[in-house]
Amino acid sequence: MDVSAFSASVNDPAPPPGLSLALQGLWWDGKGDWDRAHRCAQEQHDAIGAIVHAYLHRKEGDLANARYWYGHAGRAPATGTLEAEWTALAGELLALK
Numbered sequence: 001m002d003v004s005a006f007s008a009s010v011n012d013p014a015p016p017p018g019l020s021l022a023l024q025g026l027w028w029d030g031k032g033d034w035d036r037a038h039r040c041a042q043e044q045h046d047a048i049g050a051i052v053h054a055y056l057h058r059k060e061g062d063l064a065n066a067r068y069w070y071g072h073a074g075r076a077p078a079t080g081t082l083e084a085e086w087t088a089l090a091g092e093l094l095a096l097k
Helices: 003-011 021-030 034-043 047-060 063-072 082-096
Strands: none
Touching: 003 021, 003 082, 021 034, 021 047, 021 082, 034 047, 047 063, 047 082
8 A cells, every 4th residue: 555545545434454553543643533543553552653743742732742752762753744744654664564
């Protein structure tokens, strides 16, 4: 699955099968369900879950919490648009699948 197909899939009622919890988090965020996205990111206890967690807190506007999670993921805080970060994260995580 590529980013375009993943992005289009948010119009479906459920996420595509076989997605990691972090990708499910991005998917739910794409549907506008921040709370469910956050729960998914919290359940993936690694750097991939942390980077999605960071993105979600950045989107929420909790920049201190976002910086914590970017650090936990071993990354500098994102500075581009939220849309660009979502797309980049989706592409990165889909490549790991």
